[in-house]
Amino acid sequence: MRRRASAEWLLAVPVLTGAAGGVAPTVAAVLLLTTALVTAALMWTRGTRLDPGAPRRGVLRGWRLLAVAVVVGLAGAGVVALVDGRSARSPSDTVGQLASLPSVLLALVALLTLITRSQLRAGGARLLTETALFFSASVVLAQVLVVGPALAGQPLTGPGRLVLELICLLTAGVLSAVLVLVAVSSGARRVTGALLLLAATAWAGARGLAVVGEDLPRSVLPGWVVGAQLAGLVLLCLAALRDPGADAVAPPSRAAVRLSLAGQLLPHLVLVVAVLVYLGVPLTGSRPTPAAGVALLCCLALTAVHRAVAARDESRVGSRLRRSEAYFRSLVRSSSDAVLILDGDLRVSWAAPSLLPPGGAAALTGRPLADVVHPDDAQAVRGWLAADAPTGLRSFRLQDAAGDWRVLEAGVSDLRADDDVQGLVLQCRDVTARLDRELELSSLAYTDPLTGLPNRAAQQTALDALLAGLADPAAEDVALLLVEVHGLAAAGEHAGRDVVDVALVEIARRLRATVRAEDQVARIGAELFSVLAHGTGDEPDRVASRCLSVIDAPVTTEAGIVDLTAVVGLAPLTAGLTVDAAGDRAELAVRDARAAGVGSLRRYRAELTAARDRREQLRLDLVDARERGELGLVWQPIVALADHRVTGVEALLRWQHPLHGDVPPEEFLPLAERAGLLVDLQRWALHSATTAAASLPGHGLELKLGVNVSAEHLAAGTLVGDVASALRASGLSPERLVVEIAESALAGRDATDDVTALRLMGVRLALDDFGSGNSSLRGLGRLPVDIIKLDRALLSRVDRDPYTRAICEAVLSLGAALRVDVVAEGVETASQLGVLQALGCGYAQGFLLARPMGLSALEDLLESHDGLLWPGIVGRVGG
Template identity: 35%
Template sequence: MTQPAGNTGALQDAEGVPPDRPRGLLPPVLPPLRPVLPLSRGRAVLALPRGRAMLALPRGRAVLALPRGRAMPFEQWAAHHAFVLRTLTVLLLAVPAYALLRGHGPVAAVLHALPLLALVLVARTGWLNRSTRAGAAALGLMTTAALAVQLSGGATEAHFLFFALLPLAALYAARAPFLLAIAFVAVHHFVFGTLYPHAVFDHHAAPLPMAALHAGFVLLESWACLVAWRRFDDRREHVEALVAERTAELSAQRDELAGLAAVVQSTADAVVTATPDGHLTSWNPGAERLYGWRAAEVLGRHASLLSAGEPLPDDLTTLPTGTMERRQRRRDGSVFDGLVTLSTIRGDDGTPTGVAAITRDITGRKRAEVQAHATARMLEQQAGELAHRALHDPLTGLANRALMQDRLEHALADRRARRHAVLLLDLDDFKAVNDGAGHEAGDAVLSAVARRLECSVRPADTVARLGGDEFVVLMEDVEGSCDVVTVAERLLRALREPVVWGDERFTVGGSVGVTLTDAGDRRGMDDLLRDADLAMYVAKSGGKNRVRVFERGMREEVAAQDELVRDLRAAVPSGELRVLYQPQVDLRTGAVTGVEALARWQSGSRGWVEPAGFIPAAEATGVIDAIDDWVIGQACAQLRSWDAAGLPELRMAVNVSPRRLATGSLAGSLAAAARSAGVDPGRLEIEVPEAVASGPDAAAGIREVRALGVHVAIDDFGTGSSSLSRLQDLPLDRLKIDPSSVALLAADAATGSLADAVIALGNSLGLEVVAEGVEQPAQLAALRALGCDAAQGHLFGSPVPPDAVERLVRTGRPLVAVA
C-alpha cells in the first residue's frame, strides 16, 4: 500500500487522498510525524508520537505533540463520520428547541442554529476532502456546546457538553479535527470568556477563576482523550500487526496448499486419503487414470477394492509408513505392481486421523528391470564368449597365439621352474586334404587333430593353434629333452590314426620341432617359436613325421637349405636339370609302351642330386612350377625326337605338382608344350597323387587337362584317402599301385592283398592298372596272376637317358618273358 505523505496542516486529509477514494482493508503503517507546538521558552511540552506517550525535555523545553494517528480505510472513516453527522443532526434540532425553551423567539432560535447548520452542510459536502469534512464536523460539535453554554446563561452544567462531545472528535483518529476542537474550547473560554463573560460563564461568578476552572476541566478531558487515543492506537497497531502477520501466514499457507493441490491434481501418480478404518475420503485425477474409477464412484468405499495382494488391516494407521511394493487392482480387474508411499495423517493433538497413499504403476519398470537383468546376463555371457574368442581359436577351441604368449611369459617369469619346452607341430600333406576334399573336410581334420593333441599331453600343458595347420604345445617344468621327445612322438602316433569324415578317411602326419629353455634364458615367445620352427623345418626336410630338437647348428642347416633353394632357382635357366626316363612295360606283350619322365639335378657344386633332395624344397618355395613346365617341355620335345628317329609311338607320363591342378595353369602349359613340339597331346599322361585327385579344385584342373586329350593317372594309389564316388566321376585313365603295396606281394600270396583290391577296383571302373616299383620276378608273377595291365621298376630298367631308351626300344625284344 502507498504510504501517504505527512502533513502538519490542521485541515489537510491524513491520507492525502480524496475522501471518495477506496481504501484497503488494512491501514498502511505510517512513519511517525512529530508536529511541535511551541508554547514558550522553558515551558514543558508533552510529545506523544504515534499514540505512544513519550516525555522529552530537549534543552529544557518539552514539546507537546498529538499522535498523528492512522489513515483509516474509507469505509471505516465513512462509518465514523456518519455517526458524527447523525449526532450533529440531532444537535441541530436540539439547539432551536433549547432556545425556544429558554424563552427566545422563533427567529432568535433559528439564528442560533444557523452557524451549526453551516458547519453540518460543509461536513456533508462529498466533494470536499476528508480532513475538511472532519474539521467541520468537529467544529460543529464544539459550536453546539458553545451555543448550549450561551443559551444557558453560562451555567456550569452546560460546560459539560464540551466534555461529552469532545471525544467524538477523536473518532477520526486524526490530529486536525481534535486540535480544532481543543482550539475552539480554548478560544471560547479564554477569549470569549474574557471579552464576553456573560456569554460563557455564570454572571455571578468571577471570570478568571471560572475560565481557569473550565480550562482545567477541558485540559483534563483532553488528557483523558489523549490517553484513550494512545491506548486505542497502540492496541490497534498491535492488532493490525497480528492481523498482518497472521494474514501473511495464512496467505503463505494458502499459496503452499494451492501449490500442493496443483501438484496433487496434475501428478500422474494416484494420491488418495482414507479414514483409519479404510474408507476413501479423497481421490485425485491421477487415481482416476491409474485405477479407472471416478471419484464419485469410490469416495466412501473401502480401500480394499484397490488391493490385490494381502488383505488390509482393520486399522490402516497400523500399516508401516514409507515406500513398499503392493499388488493393486484396477476397475477392469487387471492387476499391476504398485509402488505405494504410505503416511499417517495426524490431528493437532497427534492422534491419527487417517492415512494418505501415493501409488505409482511400476509394472513397466519391473519389466524393464527384468529385461535389464536378462540383458546384463546376456552381455556378461557375450563378454565371456568374446573373452574366450579373444584367447581361443574359433575352430578348434584351443588357445590362440595371445593366450599362448601370456602363459609362456608367465612361465618364463616363474624362477622356481627348471625348464620349459615349446613344441611346434606342422601337419604333413594337410594341403592335399583341403585340395582333395574341400575346406570342410580340412576343418574336420583340424578339429580331430586338436582333440588328439590335447589328449596326448599332460593336463598342465597348453596346446594352441597358431593358424593354418600349425600347432604349438607349451610344456612347463620338464626334466629334459628325452621326456619332451617322448611326448612329441606320442603326438605323431596320435596323428597317424585316420580321421573319419563321412565316407572318407584321411591320414595326415606331422613334423615336430622342439626348443627348450635354459636357466637365465632371455628368449621371448617369438624367439622360442622361431627356434622351434627352425627345428620343425629341419624335421620336415629330413623326411617328415619326425621330431627334431633345436640345436644351434640347425641355423647352419637352414642356411644350407636356403642356399639349396637359391641354387635350385638358378638350376633351370643354367641348364643343370636333366630328365631321365623309366620304361613302362605291357605285362601281356612284354613290350615297352611308354616311359615316365623323371627330373634329376646335375649341380655344378653339389653333383648329382636325387629328387628327394630337392623336390620338397621346390614344392615349399614354388620353384616346382618352373621345374614342371621345363620337364613337360623336355618330354614333348623328346617325343618329337623319338618320332623323328623312327621309334614307335610311346606314351609320356609326367609327374606334376598338386598345386598346378589347383591354380588351373597346367592345361595351358601342356597345350603350349605339345603345340611347340608338334606332338599329339593324347600321347601325354599326367600323374596326380591320390589325395589330391578328388579335391574340388583338382577335379576342375583334371577335367581341363582331359579335355585336351591328355591322359590322367592316379599316382601311388592306396596310400592316401579318396572318395571312390568322386574318383568315379573323374575322367581318369590309369591307377598306379604304390611301390609299398607291390613290395608286399609274393607269388603264392597275392590274393587278398592291397594290390589285388586296386586291380579289382581299376577293372570295375574300366581303368588300366600300372604297378610301380617292381623289382623281383615273384612280384611280377603275382601281378600277372592278379591281371595287372602294366608295370615299371628296376626289374625292367632304371631311369635312363633318352638314347638308352631308344636302344631298348629298337632291340624289339620284350624285357620280360611273356607268360
C-alpha cells in the first residue's frame, strides 16, 4: 500500500508542474528542483534498501549514481538559469549545454553498473549487434531531429557544436544502456528496465525540446520541457520502487515475455523510424547532417551483421536441440522401460519405438491413450489419467508391432506444469511374460479345476492378508460370506454328476458377475462358496442378497431345468481375528441361516442365538395370539388442515406379547405372512375396526375409517366378501370405510375386479405408502384410487430437500387435477406441517398431531375438543 501511495502522488507531479511552467517559470523551476531532490532521496534510499548488508555493490552504486545524476543535472540547470539568467534553450548556449554533461555521464555510468558482467557475456554477439544497431539509429534520430535543426537555425562552430554532438552521443548511449538492461535482466526486473527506458526517453525529449524549440512560443515551451523532465523523474521513481534487485528470481510472466520480445524488436523499429525521418527531411527543405548519413550507413551494415549473428545462433540452437533429441532417443531405446508422453488433452504426443502398434507411429500419435488400449481397460485408464494428480502404478493392455496385446505396468510423472514438457510422462514396463508365469503357477495351486474360481487355499491366503491389513485404521471394512447351495445332491441323483458340474460352473459364473472386482469369490467345498465382500455398513448384506437371488434363478442344462436354493452366513471381519476364528463365525452364521430356511441371510453377532430363539418363539405364539387376547387395535386421527378437524382415523394392528412386550408390526407381520396367518389377522382387524368405528362420535361429520389390506389378502380373492361381511355386521356405512392398499398390489391385473367391486359398493380406496419405494407419478392417473397417502419416508425431507418438496407439490397438483384427496402420513415436525400447508396439502396424520392411541383415548379426544385437533393437544388428553 505504501508503494502504491507513492506512485499515486508522483503521477500528479508532471501535470501540476507543466501548468506551473506555463504560468510562472520561477515557480516551475523551484518545483522541479524540489522534485529532483525528493526523487534523488528516494532512489538513494531504495538503493540502500536493496542491499542493507552491501554485498551487491553494483546495484547500490547504480541507484546512488542515478540519484547524484538527477541532482547534478537539474541543479546545474537551475544554477545556470538563476545566475546567468539563461535557460540553455538556445543551441548557442554552450555554458548551459556543458553544465548538463556531468549528469549525462553519471547516468550512463549508473546504468552500466546496474548490469553485471555475467549478464553481458550471456548476451553474446547478438546483444552487441542489437545494441549497436539501436545506438546508431538513435544517433540518426538525434542528428536529424536535434543537431540538424539546431545548425540550421544558428550555425555552431568549435566548442558549441562539439558539446552538442557529445550530448547527442551520450544520450544515445544512455538509451542503449537501458535497452541492454531490459534485454539481460530476469523477468522480474524487465518492468524496471522498461520504466527506465521511458524515463530516459522523456529526459531526451526534454533536452531536444530545449535545444530546437526556438520557434515555439515562450509561454508554451517551458511548460513542455519541465513537464517532460518531471515525467522522467516520476518514471525514475517508479523504476526504483519496482526494482526487485539483480538476483531476483521469479517465474516468467506474460508481461515479462512481452517486454523481452519488445526489447528485441525495438532496435529494428527505431531503425525504421530513423530511415523514414531521414528520407523525409528533404521534403521540409532541410538537409541531413553528414553524421546522420554515416550513422544510417552503420545501421544498414549492422542490420546485415545482426541477421548473420541471429542465423548463427539459430543454427547453434537447432544443432543443440538435434543432439539433445538424439541423446534422449538413444537413452529411451536402450532403456528396459518404454516411455509414453501424453499432452494436456491426454493424447499421445510421443511413444517409444517398442510401444508402436502395427500401424506405426501414425496409428498411435495424436490419439487419446484410452482409445488405443484394450477396450476393457479404457475406462480404468481414462479415470486414472483424468485425476488432478495421477499417481501409482496401473496396468493396461496395448498392441505391439505384431498385433498382440501386451500387458504394460505404468507409472506416471505429472509434468504438465513443466513448460518444456507440458504433459504426462508414463514409464511403461512389459509384464506380460511375468504375469503368464504367475498365472500358470497360481492356477495349479490356488484354483478350483472345475469352476476356475480360487480354492480354499487361495481363500485362506486372501483372508489372512485382509485380516492383517485391518490393523490399519484406514483399511476398508470386509465381511466373509459363506454361500451354501442346496439342491445339488437331488440333481445328481436324478440327472447325474455331469449335470451337477454344469450347475456348479454356472453358479460360479453368476457369483463372480454379481460381486465387485475387488471381492473374491472362492469355492471351498462341494456345495459351499465364499465371498470376501468389501464395503461399509450394510453393503455386504446387499451383496449377500444378490448372491441369493442369482442362485435362486433356474439353471438350464441338457437334462432340463435345475432349481437350486441357498443360504448365506455373513461374518464381519475385525482386527485381531485369526483365519480360523473368522471361518468359525461364518459357519455359525450360515448354520443360523440354514435353520431359518431357504433363501435366508444371517449376519454373525453375539446375540445370534437369542435373536433366533425370539423369532421362533414369536412365530409359534402368533398362531394363537388372537385367541389369547394379545392382538388389538390402536387408532391414529387424520386431520383436515383447513380447520384442524378430525375427519378420519386409521386402525393399526398391535401385538402385546406376554414375554416380549409390544411387538412392532414390522416384525410380526412378515412372520404372519410366512406362516400363512396374515389374511386371517387382517380379516379380524377389519371386523373389529368397523364395529368400533360405527359408534365413534363424528360431531356432524362422517368420520372415515382407514384399514390396511395387504397384497396377499387381495390375491386371496376374499377381500370383497370380507369387507361386505364386516360392513353388514357393524352397520358402518360403506362410504365411511377406506381400504388402504400398496401401489404394487393395485398394479396387478388380478386386483382389478376386486377393486372395482369395492368402489361400486361405495368403499373408498387409498393408495398407501406412496413415495416409500419405486412409486411413479406417471401411474397415478391410471390407478383406481380416491386417496393418495404420502409416506413418512418422503415427508421426512420435505422441509429441507427442494427435490422432495417438488415431488410433493407435483403429487398435490396431480391430486387436485384428478379430484383425489392427498393425506400426508407421518408428519412429525412443525416445519414439515408448515411446508405441507404452504403447498396446499388438505389432510395430515402423524406424531406431531397425535400418536396412535386406544379407543377410549380417541373417544375422549373427539368429545373433549369437538373433533378439533391441534399439534400437541394429544399430550393433554393422554392415550
